[in-house]
Amino acid sequence: MTIEEKERELIDSFAIYEDWMEKYEYIIELGKDLPLIADDYKTEENIIKGCQSMVWLHAEKKDDKVVFTADADAIIAKGIIALLIDVLSNETPEAIMNAKLEFINAIGLQEHLSPTRSNGLVAMVKQMKMYAIALNMKQ
Amino acid sequence: MMMKFSVNDIRAQFPILQTKIGKYPLVYFDNGATSQKPQVVIDCINQYYSAENANIHRGVHHLSQVSTTNYENARKTIQAYLNAEKSEEIIFTKGTTDGINLIAQSFGRMLKAGDEILITEMEHHSNIVPWQMVAQERGLVVKYIPMNEAGELKLEGLDDLLTDRTKIVSLTHVSNALGTINPIEKIIEAAHQKGAKVVIDAAQSLQHFKVDVQALDCDFMVFSGHKIFGPTGVGILYGKEDLLNAMPPYQGGGDMIKTVSMKETTYNDLPHKFEAGTPNIVGGIGLGKAIEWLSSLDLEAIQAHENDLLAYATTALEAIPNLKIYGTAAQKSSTISFLIEGTHPYDIGTLLNQQGIAVRTGHHCTQPIMDFFEIPGTIRASFSFYNTHGEIDQFINALKKALAMLS
Numbered sequence: 001m002t003i004e005e006k007e008r009e010l011i012d013s014f015a016i017y018e019d020w021m022e023k024y025e026y027i028i029e030l031g032k033d034l035p036l037i038a039d040d041y042k043t044e045e046n047i048i049k050g051c052q053s054m055v056w057l058h059a060e061k062k063d064d065k066v067v068f069t070a071d072a073d074a075i076i077a078k079g080i081i082a083l084l085i086d087v088l089s090n091e092t093p094e095a096i097m098n099a100k101l102e103f104i105n106a107i108g109l110q111e112h113l114s115p116t117r118s119n120g121l122v123a124m125v126k127q128m129k130m131y132a133i134a135l136n137m138k139q
Numbered sequence: 140m141m142m143k144f145s146v147n148d149i150r151a152q153f154p155i156l157q158t159k160i161g162k163y164p165l166v167y168f169d170n171g172a173t174s175q176k177p178q179v180v181i182d183c184i185n186q187y188y189s190a191e192n193a194n195i196h197r198g199v200h201h202l203s204q205v206s207t208t209n210y211e212n213a214r215k216t217i218q219a220y221l222n223a224e225k226s227e228e229i230i231f232t233k234g235t236t237d238g239i240n241l242i243a244q245s246f247g248r249m250l251k252a253g254d255e256i257l258i259t260e261m262e263h264h265s266n267i268v269p270w271q272m273v274a275q276e277r278g279l280v281v282k283y284i285p286m287n288e289a290g291e292l293k294l295e296g297l298d299d300l301l302t303d304r305t306k307i308v309s310l311t312h313v314s315n316a317l318g319t320i321n322p323i324e325k326i327i328e329a330a331h332q333k334g335a336k337v338v339i340d341a342a343q344s345l346q347h348f349k350v351d352v353q354a355l356d357c358d359f360m361v362f363s364g365h366k367i368f369g370p371t372g373v374g375i376l377y378g379k380e381d382l383l384n385a386m387p388p389y390q391g392g393g394d395m396i397k398t399v400s401m402k403e404t405t406y407n408d409l410p411h412k413f414e415a416g417t418p419n420i421v422g423g424i425g426l427g428k429a430i431e432w433l434s435s436l437d438l439e440a441i442q443a444h445e446n447d448l449l450a451y452a453t454t455a456l457e458a459i460p461n462l463k464i465y466g467t468a469a470q471k472s473s474t475i476s477f478l479i480e481g482t483h484p485y486d487i488g489t490l491l492n493q494q495g496i497a498v499r500t501g502h503h504c505t506q507p508i509m510d511f512f513e514i515p516g517t518i519r520a521s522f523s524f525y526n527t528h529g530e531i532d533q534f535i536n537a538l539k540k541a542l543a544m545l546s
Contacts, residue, residue: 020161020493025544052501052516053485074483075545076490 003095006087007103014107023107024076030086031079037069048127051120053077059131065090066132080109081124088128093136097129144440149525152177156525163495166530166537171315171474171521172499173365174346176429180368183428187421195420196394196411210420213427214410220430221360222351223377227409230383231423234374235342236265238361239309241376241413242338243269245386246307252278255304257335259284259292259321260511261314264504266340270309284310284326286511290317290466297329305335312344316503316519317466318449318474320344327357336382342366346433346523347472348442352377364422369429373422376413383409390415441524445473448522448531455535459542465517476503476517482545484518490541491518496534 001009017023037046041058048055053074059066068089072078087103088096104110109121150156153175158165167175187209193202195210211226218226232238247270256270260283267281274281282300285293292310301308308330313320327337336358341350346367352360359382364373378386388395388406392415397405406412452475456462461480478484488500501516502509509516520534 021490021540021544024490024493028544053483074485076486077483 003087003091003099007101007106010083010087010103011106020108024079027079027083028075029079030082031072031075034071034078034082035067035069035085035089037071041069042071048120048123050123051077053120055081055120055124057081057124057127057131059128059135061093061135061138064092066093066096066135068128068131077120080121083109084124084128088132093132096132097136099129101125144437144444144524146444146525146527149436150527152179153525154178154181160495161493164533166496166526166533168520168522168526168530168534169497169499170346170523170526171343171366171503171519173371174368174523175525176368176370177432179432180370180425180429184370184421184425187424192421194417206420206424209424209427210418213423216427216431216434217375220349220434221375221377222353224353225380228377228380228383230376230378230410230413231418232361232374232376233372233419234363234365235263235340235361236269238359238374238376239266239338239340240269241389242307242309242359242361242378243273245389245413246336246382247273247277247279248387249385250277250279250306253280253304254306255280255282255302257282257284257300257305257308257330259310260286261290261292261317261319261505261508262309262311263315263340263342264506266309266311266338267507270307280304283507286319286508289468290314290319290508291468292319292321292326294322294325297326301329301333301335303333305330305333307338308335309338309340311340311342312350313341313347313472313474314466314505314508315343315474316476316505316508316517317468318471318476318521319466319468320470320472322470323357324355327355331356343472343474347445349438358382364426364429367426367429368433369426370419370422373419373426375426380409383413388412388415392416394418444524445522448526448528449473449475451528452520452522452531452534455531459535459538465512465514473522474519475521476519478514478517479542482542484516486545487518487538487541490544491534491537494533494537494540496537498534 037056037058042056046056048057055072055077057070059068068085070081155175191206193206195207214226214229218229270281287293312323330337338359339357341360341362345362358379360377362375365371395407395412395415397407463478465476484500491498499519
């Protein structure tokens, strides 16, 4: 599945829920399936800066694809990073770098998680793209 | 002057309280961060830009005279509210932070290496960092009055902390993170016995109760307009006249000078000496209006209502399993900081927001307090007298729903 196809699936899944409290329940559920970061990578330098909660993110390359793992100490932050990993993990660095991630707006995440320092959604996306750039240069 | 206090009459004056967040009515419990504005203040700002706008203190023309009069009348309203002796002792600033920086940078310039500044463990960053900055520049020592588990200052050791080198004692009247009301009268008296000057950070107190700077005998008092029903970007520094006269100017520019030549400048008299540049004119006038409005209310009834809200919310929160309140001082303003074991404040804050409840989560710019309790932050509900018992019920129900989702 391409990134756009995965985004489309997520938009459809979220469309089922009318109430934002239900959407949050879904985000919380997604967090439970988050590919967890290995304890060795849960270091200070892997913390995404700009989040009110602690979010750790790791990336490595497997067969030309970037694989992300993460964890967070807040349940909603965990769900949001899971959402982003769902879309961006197992993709090539180029695809990640070029991803427009329009689903964020389509779902309405942007307005419900305004891009302030408190939620770090923007910081998460930026960090994932930075990893993709770094891993792309390594090859 | 006893009037009947009606929360509904008060609420009717705040248009923003009619806001809906999605399908939920707004419950605004973030008053510690900023208060909402009554219609009279909004109208006053509108009136200023619609009919009065002109620069102050320099024009001979009609509008300049109108705006100068209104600005200076606002100063007098604030003087009367604080019971300052003279209006010259009322300096307009950008806010509390600006006021403390002014004192630190101006009064601080008169201090010598080894002189001591005494603050407390429960200060907002804005009453820590400016002192650390001037301490670093001038080789001063910053000391801290410790606090106990309840969030009360430990004053047993105060006499040892106050030395002959203590020049400034700067402390908050009410803790923004914990709600503690500090016994400032006692501390002012002890500091004065050692010859130290006292700065009171009143950012979290004046919106809850009246103070009298002459009765308190504090040397300086600072507060922000936006937390006391006025506009943002304006605040007040009260200082005793002799001290302000002795202090060097903080910023140079227009309005603060008497004469300027290529060689030297002589400075203007108080209060203008500390008000360089075109000030926040509408801010000052709006703040004057806010304080005039506040003065027209029954302040005792307001305080009784806020105490009632605090007691009601505290009881309701204490009934929630695994919930811990941080800040259990005997004397508290209407602010409650809490955490629930096993949940992150960010999750709670996010899910409360979805249900129309505005609270603050995080460290509240008081990282030393968070270090003291070894926590990353809290959820803080801070009430104003326009809040109601019904809103607290809504908040508690929303909190229970959030907890059910997160369990």
